[in-house]
Amino acid sequence: MLELSKITKIYQTQGETITALAGVDLSIASGEFVAIMGRSGSGKSTMLNILGCMDKPTSGTYLLANNDVSVMNDDALSQIRNDHIGFVFQGFHLLPRLTALENVMVPLRFASPEKQQGGKERAIDLLHKVGLGERLNHMPNEMSGGQIQRVAIARSLVNQPAVLLADEPTGNLDSAISQQIIDLLKSLNEAGQTIVMVTHEPDIAENAGRTIHFLDGQIIS
Numbered sequence: 001m002l003e004l005s006k007i008t009k010i011y012q013t014q015g016e017t018i019t020a021l022a023g024v025d026l027s028i029a030s031g032e033f034v035a036i037m038g039r040s041g042s043g044k045s046t047m048l049n050i051l052g053c054m055d056k057p058t059s060g061t062y063l064l065a066n067n068d069v070s071v072m073n074d075d076a077l078s079q080i081r082n083d084h085i086g087f088v089f090q091g092f093h094l095l096p097r098l099t100a101l102e103n104v105m106v107p108l109r110f111a112s113p114e115k116q117q118g119g120k121e122r123a124i125d126l127l128h129k130v131g132l133g134e135r136l137n138h139m140p141n142e143m144s145g146g147q148i149q150r151v152a153i154a155r156s157l158v159n160q161p162a163v164l165l166a167d168e169p170t171g172n173l174d175s176a177i178s179q180q181i182i183d184l185l186k187s188l189n190e191a192g193q194t195i196v197m198v199t200h201e202p203d204i205a206e207n208a209g210r211t212i213h214f215l216d217g218q219i220i221s
């Protein structure tokens, strides 16, 4: 599903050269649940940004569902991002004036026509899957933090992404709600969803099928 080969990312800032990723090889198969760990500055966010087609590597190749992303221009990249990538970020906010259902449907506006078809039905189905079937018309200020996070997860999946990328998805949540979110990610994965999650917490990473450790821009285990 994801095939990265010799990926480097070099930043030039204020006369300084920073190697954020130093020749990373990584393959992630369809249906895997992978955790990425590593101390601050080790390259995890840079990796996630490249996986999510939000940033391009300085060199190396990246195949996403057989598309060579490393050679795409910005328009092609944003289309592939909208169609193939789902994002969940820590503290990822909902639009406050839209209902849960309307929030989940927002990414459909930017999707290709094929993905737009049946979008509303998928959004309703996803809200049921995340346990919010009774709250389709609730506003964000009528929901708890855990419920908002679950709406954000439903929203990330409405375009049926090849991969769900989660950056510290349990970061701001108390432990009971963290467990609910991780249980939800596990059940989505059991239903076939490919997931890559960055986390600082070993207990959370344990839920993934495989954990990759970064150090100084390289995978060390």
Ligand SMILES: Nc1ncnc2c1ncn2[C@@H]1O[C@H](COP(=O)(O)OP(=O)(O)OP(=O)(O)O)[C@@H](O)[C@H]1O
Pocket: 011, 012, 013, 018, 019, 020, 038, 039, 040, 041, 042, 043, 044, 045, 046, 047
């Ligand atoms: N836009 C940028 N310009 C310059 N340097 C950057 C930029 N983004 C990241 N870096 C540098 O690249 C390296 C890797 O950063 P990255 O954000 O990927 O680490 P991280 O593992 O996600 O850290 P954290 O856990 O603190 O979020 C760091 O040395 C960082 O300072």
